[in-house]
Amino acid sequence: MEALKQRILDEGQNLGRGILKIDSFLNHQLDPKLMEGIGEEIAARFAGTNPTRILTAEVSGIVPAVMAGRAMGNLPVVYARKHKPITMMEPVYTDSAPSHTKGGEVRLMVSPEFLHEGDRILIVDDFLASGKTIGALCRIVQNADAVLVGIAAVVEKDFENGRNALAVWNVPIESMAIITDMSDGNITVT
Secondary structure (H helix, E strand, O other), X not given: OHHHHHHHHHHOEEOOOOOEEOHHHHHOOOOHHXXXXXXXXXXXXXXXXXXXXXXXXXXXXXXXXXXXXXXXXXXXXXXXXXXXXXXXXOOOEEEEEEOOOOOOEEEEEEOOOOOOOOOEEEEEEEEEOOOHHHHHHHHHHHHOOOEEEEEEEEEEEHHHOHHHHHHHHOOOEEEEEEEEEOHHHOOEEO
């Protein structure tokens, strides 16, 4: 996705320690046209996987996931909650992962009401870095006896080896933009 790559190069900020700030179009402010294009690209790349639901983690994965769901024929999008609301009844599917940007562990929760045995799940998230958050979502899919059909990320930080960590799931992994280097304050996108 050339438009995404250009936005990363034009507006992305390398904050050091592998942290990429792209708040102007994804993680704080959203560009609807760009997000729609990302959703269409995800839909095209996973057209043959026939998902029945999309799973993401709140908050920044929600919009690309919704756009992908819309482009795939209005698939339901389920997002793993980080804080349990009083409306979420036990038992819930839960897993945790360390958060690079928030520090500490983040607990992810999904109600069995919205993730069923046999569902075909496409995971969509904003970033693929170490793969730990997406790995937690994969384990939630597994615990629900659903079928993981693929993993999509808006931006992958290749140098953090998350793709390798997720290879155990044996599903297609697609990223709309891949960053290969962030050393010395640079941002190199392929």
